[in-house]
Amino acid sequence: MLEPFLRDMDLADYRDGIAKGVVAVGRFTGCAFTEDDLARLATAGIGFAILPxxxxxxxxxxxxxxxxxxxxxxxxxxxxxALADLPPERLRELAWWTASRTVEHAGLHTDPEVIASIAARALTPEVERRVRRSAIGDRDQHWAWATVHRASNPDPLAAAIGALDTARFAHGPDAADFIGSAREHFSVP
Incomplete structure (x- = not known):
């Protein structure tokens, strides 16, 4: 059923995935994206990102x-x-402590929406939008936003592990020191 839309495409080759997708959508809809369309967008200076x-x-x-x-x-x-042995509330505390320390490291800790999310231990609608936006375009703070998102996991163990994991990337060269402070603060071996 999809074969007519995917004909002549080398799907085994991982490169040019976006271009292949644009071609497939153009074939499916009958409305291809042309160079004229691209020129019109560039001239107008307008483009709308579709947030993942x-x-x-x-x-x-x-x-x-x-x-x-x-x-x-x-x-x-x-x-x-060893985290699996901690009680759920302690895991939740670890996840949000990690998020708090990570947004502080990233310089986001004074933002009222970030403060509200950390205090509520949940994503506000604005913080959710920022997490989604960090996945495209300017990714400077992506790992900090990803840490806040992972801390919101309903499963306390997954929240703690996920937040610690993404926080390592957010802390960059300071990751080992951060993980050391998490171990010390939460008495994890």
């Missing part, structure tokens, strides 16, 4: 005894497994 949806957050898979299904890896290395 938030990454779906999943629970951390666990064994019946509560241990992690896939042990031995994570932001704390093998010690990540």
């Amino acid at each position: 949806l938030l990454e779906e957050l999943h629970p951390e898979p666990r064994q019946p005894d509560g241990s992690r299904t896939y042990p031995g890896n994570g932001p704390l290395g093998p010690d990540t497994d």
Whole structure:
């Protein structure tokens, strides 16, 4: 059924995915995006980014005894497994502590929307928009926004692991110091 829209495209080659998508959509709709369309956008100086949806957050898979299904890896290395022994509220505290420290590191901690999200331990509509926007265009603060998003995971263990994991990227060369302070603050091995 899709073959007519994908004909002559090398889908095994990962390159030029956006261009292949534009061609497929043009074939499907019968309205191709032309050089004239691109020139008109450039002349008008207007373009509207379509914000991607938030990454779906999943629970951390666990064994019946509560241990992690896939042990031995994570932001704390093998010690990540010890997080499964912490109570849910302590995990939630770790996730939002991580988000708070990360937005401070990124210089976002004085923003009223960020303050509201951290205090509520949930994404405000504006912070959700910023998380989505960070996935495209200017990605300077992407990992800080991703950390706030991951902290909002309904599963406390996944929230803690996910927030710590993305925070490492947000902290860049200071990641080891940040992880060390998280270990010390939360008495994680």
